[in-house]
Amino acid sequence: MNQTDRALLLHIFASVFEDFAFMFVEDDPDEAPGLQGAGVQTRIDFKSTSDSGYMEVIAPLDFCNELAENILGADEEELPEDAGENALKEFLNVSCGYFLAEKFGTEVVFDLTIPGTREISGKQWAAVFEAGDHAYFLVDESPMMARFVLDS
Amino acid sequence: MGYNVLIVDDSMIIRKMVAKTLGISDLDISEYYFAENGREALKQLETHWVDIVFADINMPVMNGMEMIEAMGKKDLLSQIPVVIISTERSRERIEKLKAMGIGAYLQKPFVPEEFARVVKALLH
Numbered sequence: 001m002n003q004t005d006r007a008l009l010l011h012i013f014a015s016v017f018e019d020f021a022f023m024f025v026e027d028d029p030d031e032a033p034g035l036q037g038a039g040v041q042t043r044i045d046f047k048s049t050s051d052s053g054y055m056e057v058i059a060p061l062d063f064c065n066e067l068a069e070n071i072l073g074a075d076e077e078e079l080p081e082d083a084g085e086n087a088l089k090e091f092l093n094v095s096c097g098y099f100l101a102e103k104f105g106t107e108v109v110f111d112l113t114i115p116g117t118r119e120i121s122g123k124q125w126a127a128v129f130e131a132g133d134h135a136y137f138l139v140d141e142s143p144m145m146a147r148f149v150l151d152s
Numbered sequence: 153m154g155y156n157v158l159i160v161d162d163s164m165i166i167r168k169m170v171a172k173t174l175g176i177s178d179l180d181i182s183e184y185y186f187a188e189n190g191r192e193a194l195k196q197l198e199t200h201w202v203d204i205v206f207a208d209i210n211m212p213v214m215n216g217m218e219m220i221e222a223m224g225k226k227d228l229l230s231q232i233p234v235v236i237i238s239t240e241r242s243r244e245r246i247e248k249l250k251a252m253g254i255g256a257y258l259q260k261p262f263v264p265e266e267f268a269r270v271v272k273a274l275l276h
Contacts, residue, residue: 020261072168080164090165093210094260097239109242112210114162 021070035125063142154182160207190219
C-alpha cells in the first residue's frame, strides 16, 4: 500500500469512525500494543470495468463489541453474540464505499462483495504486523490494522 | 393508526440502527418487519401491509435493485415508497435508482435528523 492510499484510508476511517460510532483514530501512535484475546479479520472485494482489489481490517474482538455498542447505543448484554463481527463488517462496507469514491471518483461503478470474516490469533496478528503491509493505528486506544490492495 | 415499516438489510447492525432511529423519531410506528435480502422482503410484502420500505442495495440472494424491479411489477407493491440506505456513491447507479422510482436515497452512515425529515416527507 503506497503512502497516498494509506493517508486516504486513515482519513476515511477517522471520518467513518467518528460519524458512525463517535470513536477516534490515532495515527502513528508512540506504542504499538498487540492483540489481547481473539481478533477478527474482515475483507471486502471490489470490482469495476477497469479495477479490482480488496480492503481488509483486523481488530480485537473486544473492540468490535465496543463498536457495536457505540453504533447502536446499547449495552453488550442487549446485543446478539455476533454483533461485534457484524459491526466491523458494516464499518468496512461503509469505509470501502467512501474510499473508492474518493480515489476513483463517482463516475466509476463498483460492485462490492458481502464482507467475509475470520477469527485470528495473537500469533497471526503478530505475523501480519511484522510483515508491515498494513497500516497500524489506534481507535479509542485499541489497536487496528488495515490495508487496501489494488490488483495489478 | 401508525405506520408499518419493512427494513431490508443483510447487516443486523443496520436493521437495528434503522429501527432505533425510527423509534426515537416522533413518527407513529405500529409494526416493524425485517428481511435480510430482497427475496425475504417480497415474502414479507405478500403477507403484511407495509407503508414504507427501507432497503440496502448490496445484499446476497436478491439485491435492492432486483427487489425494486420485482415490486414494480406488482400494482399494490409499486405504490410503496422505498428508501435506499447504502454506501453506493456511483452517480450512474444512483440515477438509475431514481429512474426506477425510489422515494429517497440516504448514504450510510445517515444522520438521524436527515433520516426523519426524509421519511416524514414521504409519509405525510
